[in-house]
Amino acid sequence: MTDLGASLARIVRRLMKAEEPVLRAHGLSMWAYAALSSLAERPATSQLALAKAIGYDKTRLIGLLDELAEAGLVVRERDPADRRSHIVRLTPAGESRHAAARADIRALEDDLLGALSPTEQRQFRAMLARLADES
Amino acid sequence: MTDLGASLARIVRRLMKAEEPVLRAHGLSMWAYAALSSLAERPATSQLALAKAIGYDKTRLIGLLDELAEAGLVVRERDPADRRSHIVRLTPAGESRHAAARADIRALEDDLLGALSPTEQRQFRAMLARLADES
DNA sequence: TATTGTTATACTCTATAACTATA
DNA sequence: TATAGTTATAGAGTATAACAATA
Numbered sequence: 001m002t003d004l005g006a007s008l009a010r011i012v013r014r015l016m017k018a019e020e021p022v023l024r025a026h027g028l029s030m031w032a033y034a035a036l037s038s039l040a041e042r043p044a045t046s047q048l049a050l051a052k053a054i055g056y057d058k059t060r061l062i063g064l065l066d067e068l069a070e071a072g073l074v075v076r077e078r079d080p081a082d083r084r085s086h087i088v089r090l091t092p093a094g095e096s097r098h099a100a101a102r103a104d105i106r107a108l109e110d111d112l113l114g115a116l117s118p119t120e121q122r123q124f125r126a127m128l129a130r131l132a133d134e135s
Numbered sequence: 136m137t138d139l140g141a142s143l144a145r146i147v148r149r150l151m152k153a154e155e156p157v158l159r160a161h162g163l164s165m166w167a168y169a170a171l172s173s174l175a176e177r178p179a180t181s182q183l184a185l186a187k188a189i190g191y192d193k194t195r196l197i198g199l200l201d202e203l204a205e206a207g208l209v210v211r212e213r214d215p216a217d218r219r220s221h222i223v224r225l226t227p228a229g230e231s232r233h234a235a236a237r238a239d240i241r242a243l244e245d246d247l248l249g250a251l252s253p254t255e256q257r258q259f260r261a262m263l264a265r266l267a268d269e270s
Numbered sequence: 271t272a273t274t275g276t277t278a279t280a281c282t283c284t285a286t287a288a289c290t291a292t293a
Numbered sequence: 294t295a296t297a298g299t300t301a302t303a304g305a306g307t308a309t310a311a312c313a314a315t316a
Contacts, residue, residue: 057284059285059286060283060284060285082292082293084293085292
């Protein structure tokens with residue numbers, strides 16, 4: 001049987017390639033979308049926490065947040081309890097931008113999973129979520 | 136439900152991070168292992184065909200094959216039928232190097248899938264192979 | 271004219287270390 | 294002293310175009 005890593009990497013590459021132009025049409029990079037998605041679930045207590053949540057480097061997150069803030073999609077506020085930290089949250093514009101992008105992304109994902117039956121799709125998504133949550 | 140792309144990308148990143156040192160212990164990079172794996176199934180009729188088979192750039196494959204050839208793991212032969220093409224195949228040393236690395240990689244994969252039951256693992260691998268084969 | 275292999279170049283992405291301000 | 298955020302820089306990875314040999 002073929003390697004798990006090879007199959008996964010191939011699928012990810014194909015998905016990224018399909019999603020990239022769709023996100024760009026919304027004015028978002030892949031990492032920008034990842035950040036907005038995380039913030040849509042809940043605001044970040046610090047930039048470091050956000051970096052860990054999306055698996056991104058904290059030093060690169062800075063420039064990304066600069067752009068997102070300038071575009072009016074997120075706001076950074078100093079945490080009154082610990083003035084070293086920045087609380088990061090979506091603006092209303094950020095929320096709607098994310099929702100619009102997500103609808104298109106979701107359509108692409110369903111297309112990718114088209115080779116599977118509806119039941120299999122649910123199973124696959126569920127198993128994937130379990131594996132991704134592990135660490 | 137969480138994004139498919141985000142879950143997949145996270146799993147791939149985790150798997151790569153775990154596999155990279157294991158492969159390095161065998162003197163292989165991730166792409167070197169991908170190339171050996173493809174050649175282990177069948178020799179490549181051309182470098183271009185190998186590049187497509189593993190989803191790698193043809194211009195970067197050249198340096199990779201230079202290293203693998205110097206290490207005695209693969210050989211390049213001009214195709215007598217089309218002297219532009221190079222047929223690429225594993226040497227006996229390449230075959231055994233790949234088999235040894237693959238055994239270790241397989242153990243890592245089983246570990247990653249540990250959160251799933253044996254039945255689910257089979258289902259997951261099967262669905263993944265179908266999705267990866269699509270294109 | 272088109273394709274395979276190749277080289278060179280520029281560009282992006284990523285990792286590391288060092289600095290500041292707060293704690 | 295330790296941590297959050299920041300900056301700068303070097304290195305790895307990647308994409309693109311151009312060329313020689315062959316078809």
